[in-house]
Amino acid sequence: MAGLHAALATRLQVGFDTVAPGWDPVLRPSSQAGTDFQANGALSLAKQMGQPPAELAAHVLASVDLQGVAVAEVHRKGFINLTLERGFLAASLAAAASDPRLGVDSVEVPWTVVVDYSAPNVAKELHAGHVRTTIVGDALCRLAAFAGHHVVRENHIGDWGTPFGMLIEHLVDIGEELGARELSVGDLDGFYRQARAVFDASDELKERARRRVVLLQSGDPETLRLWRILVDESMRYFSEVYHRLGVLLTPEDVVGESFYNDLLPGVVAELEAAGLLVDSEGARCVFPPGFAGRGGEPLPLIVQKSDGGFGYATTDLAALKDRFGRLRADRALYVVGAPQRQHFAMCFAVGRQAGWIPDGADAVHVSIGNMLGPDGKIFRSRAGEAVKLIELVEEAVSRAAGKVQEKSPGLSADEQAGVAQAVGVGALKYGDLSTDRAREYVFDWDRLLAMEGNTAPYLQYAVARIRSIFRRGGIDRSAYGSGRVPVTLDGPAERALARRLLGYEAAIQGALETWSPHKLCTYLFDLAGDFTCFFENCPVLRAATEETRDSRLELCAHTAAVLAHGLALLGIEAPERM
RNA sequence: GCCCCCGUAGCUCAGUUGGAUAGAGCGGCCGCCUUCUAAGCGGCGGGUCGCAGGUUCGAGUCCUGCCGGGGGCGCCA
Structure with a gap:
């Protein structure tokens, strides 16, 4: 379905082409009550042509055919105000309703979109700080998939590194059975804290932990078996949380840090071959241009530590290469906290230098704002009690x-x-x-948890109310909302609702353009508002005529369908009744 | 010290990439349930869009400089 915007834009373009070929009509939803769209292109063009804007707008309009689509009017300042014809609105509405996709076209060129999100650490609690990346990432997966992209979810869990020496030894100390139980039932913080406490107090454990890390990295089978227990039991717990949250992630989506272990030496070798590696203070680094440290000196991405080990930067580079290489990603999304902005900017810069990101493809840090405590300070799990x-x-x-x-x-x-x-x-x-x-x-x-205003309950309530209309009237809901029932759009409330319903596609496109689910939220909230306004002003079951009743039932069903569909894209259910 | 993000109504936030008189929700005040769900609706009050310049027909939006808040800045992730 082309959409209202496109329908108007192509027609207006004809007019602008007669004056200045290719000039952007600057078509926008109208800010004025009573009109639907406005084209501002004449204002800027008038300046260039040295003509009064309104005159130019009229001139442009002279060769625009809006017959049956909209009525145009030139404002004295040069705005072209467009009011859609009721018949066009109704026909568009019917087309959208009859579409199983509710008038939202699939993208012309589907991408492979790799979405890295949630990423908890093994044997550490999924705390409040994970909630937003998990939820936003999940919504983006649903949105992208619906738009027609091929979505690959990746849960980049922290399942490797030096802390595992300590954690494995703690598992040995308390016994595998008890350890597994603590983890799987979600006492991850208890497990971790206890391990940490013993570790800090005992030089003996520190030494054992150090040796254990070496064993882990060298692939000692017994150590790997113990490590696997930590990972599996933690994942069992994470999966339970995801299930309760209604998040799509499953154990199959886990591509943890350990997955990249074997690839790390190759990454370093490749960077070296590309001439990007520099030895600095004993470490092997890449210095992507444009990044400066404290004294203004170049800032390194440390690819291999002075002790020969690899850090997180190397893992992230390996993951980057893997996503564009093996997975052939067109977009690699990193739904990660804002503080890591510079780190990812550097990784992406290096990936580009190394030639891992193909032309036309892109890596995107989908930055998630910090959660602040009531004191306005960053909300960290260490300070105060972490909320699970x-x-x-x-x-x-x-x-x-x-x-x-x-x-x-x-x-x-x-x-x-x-x-x-x-x-x-x-x-x-x-x-x-x-x-x-x-x-x-x-x-x-x-x-x-407020239940009023721009919240999920408000939207869910709107859906439940609509469904209840059909129940109350003993009406088969499936007969409506498929574009088979003519819609008349008599009053302004009905008209406003219809126009909003037709904006669903644009809302989804907008949300995907910047990977911002809140744009869909805003749309749904507006839609629910338009509906309640309609609902207050237009009797449905008690409509004056059969025809009006049917028309309004059609609007109701269509609205419920879009609301429920939009909520589903956000990962939110709409109950039948409330 | 350098870099990044943010600053919009008392509070929490939108603002469609530079368009017309800046919008919601909450809180406050007033009104609306014997009539399709009051988790709702209507109305009123509430603003030097942090400050000062600049760019232009036009700036909450772009540029510069300040002020304030947050974050980041080599071997943790």
Whole structure:
């Protein structure tokens, strides 16, 4: 489906071409009440042509055919105001409704999009700091997949490195059975803290841990077996959390740091062959241009440490190469916290220098803003008590349950529980999705779990209300919302709703353009607002005529379909009743 | 010290890549449930878009400099 914007743009382009071929009509949704779109191209062109803008706009318009599509009007300042014809709006609406994709075209050129997100550390808690990367990453996966891209999820878990010497020895000390149990039931912090405490207090353990790391890196089978227990039991727990959160990640999506171990020497060799390696203070480094350290001196990406070992930078480079090489990614998304911005910028720069990122492909740091505590300081797990992600989920669901009990006592206990789950998890997710992902934000229980305003419950409620109309009227919902019932669009509320419904495609495109789910959230909130306005002003079941009733039922069904679909793209369920 | 991000209503945030009179939600005040779900709707009040310059027909949006907050800056990830 072409979309309203495209339909108008192509027609307007004809007019602008007669004056200045290829000139951008600058078509935008109108900021003025009563009109749908505005074309601002005449203003800037008028300046260049030395003509009054309004005159030029009129001239452009003279060769534009908008018959049956829209009515154009030239504002004295040179804006071309466009008001869509009701018939065109209705026909477009019917086309969108009849489309299983609700009027959203698949992309012309599908990409392979690799999405790196969540990335917890083995034997460490999934805490509140992971919640946003996990939720935003998941929503981006769903959005990209729906748009027609081939999505590869990658959970880059921290399953390697020196801490594993300590962790494995702790596992040996407390016994495999107990250790496995602690991890799988989610007492990861307890396990880690205890290991840390013993480690810090015992030189003997420090020495054992050091030797164990060597064994691990040399591939000692017994050590690997113990390591595997840590990884598997942690993953068992992570999967449980993902399941509760309704996140797509599974153990099959895990491509942890250890996966790249065998590739690291090759990465270094390749960088050396490319002449990018420099020895500096005993370490082997790449100095990508444009990065400076404290004294203004070039900033290195350390590829091999002075002791011969590899650090995280090498692993990230290997992953970068792997994603564009083996996986043939067109876009590699790193849904990672904002503080790592410079690190990834350097990695991407080196990857480009090394020729690993093909022309037309791109690596993108999908930066996630820091979560701040109430004091405005960065919210870190070490400072104060770390909030477990699962506790966040449980708190959200239990608060929602209280609300459901209060508002919907008529529902069965089972249904109440289901609604509480959907509403609680939805509220938690939507809180993270609905604001610009790159901006830092203040963590606040009350705001996060608020059930009013621009929140998931508001949207879920809108869907439930619509569905209840059909239930109340004893009407088969499937008969509507497929474009088979004529829509008349009599009043302004219906018209506004129709126009909004037709903006779904643009909303999804906008969200994908900058990998910003909050743009879809904003759209859905606006849509729900337009619907409630319509719902307040236009009786549906009690409509004056059969024809009007059907038209409005069609609008209802279409709205519910878009709302539920959009929420699903965000990873949020829409309960049948609330 | 250098670099990056942010600063919009009392609070939390949008603002479609430079367009017309800057918008929501929450909080405050007023009104609306015997009528399709009040987790809702309507209305009122609330702004030198951090400050000062600049670019141009036009700046919350772009440039420069300040102020304030956050983050980053070699062998942790």
